[in-house]
Amino acid sequence: MSKNKFLKILFSALLVITMAFTATTSAYAATGTKKVTSSGTMSLALKTGQTGNSSEVTFRVSGLPANAVITKLEVNPGSLKYSGAVLTNYLTVASSNRSSAEKVTWNGKENTTLSTNGFLASKANGTYTISFNATCISGAISHGMILDIGSKSYSNPYITIYWDDSF
Amino acid sequence: MRVGNDKSLVQSRQPSGTEKRGSVSSPDYTDFHFNTKTAPAMSDEKYKTAIIEQAKKDQAAGKFQSDSAGFRNLVKSYVSAVSPDRKNIISQGLRAIYKNTRQEPKTFNLLDYMFGSVKYSKEADDVSYAEFYDSNGEMVASFSNGRWISYGTKAEDARESQLWGIYNQAWNSAARANGGTTSSIDVTG
Numbered sequence: 001m002s003k004n005k006f007l008k009i010l011f012s013a014l015l016v017i018t019m020a021f022t023a024t025t026s027a028y029a030a031t032g033t034k035k036v037t038s039s040g041t042m043s044l045a046l047k048t049g050q051t052g053n054s055s056e057v058t059f060r061v062s063g064l065p066a067n068a069v070i071t072k073l074e075v076n077p078g079s080l081k082y083s084g085a086v087l088t089n090y091l092t093v094a095s096s097n098r099s100s101a102e103k104v105t106w107n108g109k110e111n112t113t114l115s116t117n118g119f120l121a122s123k124a125n126g127t128y129t130i131s132f133n134a135t136c137i138s139g140a141i142s143h144g145m146i147l148d149i150g151s152k153s154y155s156n157p158y159i160t161i162y163w164d165d166s167f
Numbered sequence: 168m169r170v171g172n173d174k175s176l177v178q179s180r181q182p183s184g185t186e187k188r189g190s191v192s193s194p195d196y197t198d199f200h201f202n203t204k205t206a207p208a209m210s211d212e213k214y215k216t217a218i219i220e221q222a223k224k225d226q227a228a229g230k231f232q233s234d235s236a237g238f239r240n241l242v243k244s245y246v247s248a249v250s251p252d253r254k255n256i257i258s259q260g261l262r263a264i265y266k267n268t269r270q271e272p273k274t275f276n277l278l279d280y281m282f283g284s285v286k287y288s289k290e291a292d293d294v295s296y297a298e299f300y301d302s303n304g305e306m307v308a309s310f311s312n313g314r315w316i317s318y319g320t321k322a323e324d325a326r327e328s329q330l331w332g333i334y335n336q337a338w339n340s341a342a343r344a345n346g347g348t349t350s351s352i353d354v355t356g
Contacts, residue, residue, distance in 0.1 A: 050288050052296050053311035067231045097233045099246055100319030118324045121331035123232035
């Protein structure tokens with residue numbers, strides 16, 4: 001057998017092995033991202049000086065591979081409306097697949113991407129809820145008078161799930 | 168694929184009504200989403216074996232992680248071993264709030280007690296908001312609008328992640344041994 005023929009056979013064999021391995025891997029593993037939107041609103045109304053949690057927005061995620069797990073979970077809290085001076089303290093993210101909620105640092109900026117860090121390797125399909133915590137510094141101004149109540153809301157939030165089923 | 172959303176509550180716990188102090192009912196500590204310190208049921212080595220066995224069993228049954236009641240029970244038992252004593256932190260915190268007879272500002276109060284500290288707002292006997300902290304200063308629960316939320320401590324989060332890692336590896340190994348995954352692959356953007 002000539003040297004060239006030997007190299008051709010060797011190359012072909014390596015190519016077949018590589019393709020077989022790639023095919024096997026792709027049959028077992030997939031990754032992807034899923035953006036889940038909501039038309040819901042997180043909102044609260046507080047008396048001046050008070051702190052509280054907002055109403056929740058819930059996202060239901062299904063149809064991903066049964067064993068898909070989260071590699072990254074991001075939250076966009078949506079568009080802001082407010083009256084008075086209401087200071088956002090943090091975002092709370094919870095999942096049906098995790099035993100506790102996570103407190104995510106957030107300055108209250110609208111339409112921003114917030115990263116969580118406690119969901120890595122948890123099941124991706126499930127139910128997720130978000131809410132925020134805020135403190136009313138000063139009430140709204142109405143007809144030249146400062147009221148005792150301020151309010152804040154975030155609409156159309158969404159979550160982005162990065163998943164992998166071989167993790 | 169079905170993806171939707173609504174306003175139903177998931178993790179915020181409605182009061183169980185089993186115990187009440189003032190206007191506040193205690194959380195339900197038997198719930199998957201509300202852990203309190205519990206003695207471990209077995210050694211960590213035995214937990215690891217139990218997690219692997221649970222993964223194999225779930226894979227054979229076509230279940231994954233929280234689909235399985237056995238998995239949820241195991242998570243609760245495994246994580247609760249490092250949980251703060253939420254039950255005492257909350258009950259003693261509420262006791263301190265209602266025992267406090269000093270003139271209180273209408274806004275935010277802070278009380279320290281043996282098990283931790285609590286920040287709260289109270290008007291007359293009505294506690295509208297409270298945050299409970301353990302002795303390390305980590306917030307372990309909040310109460311607002313009649314709803315409880317349990318926040319994971321660093322130790323709890325690390326232990327739950329560890330369990331997911333052991334379980335996922337065993338589940339995927341079982342799937343490969345059984346000749347493939349149990350679901351179709353669905354990559355979406």
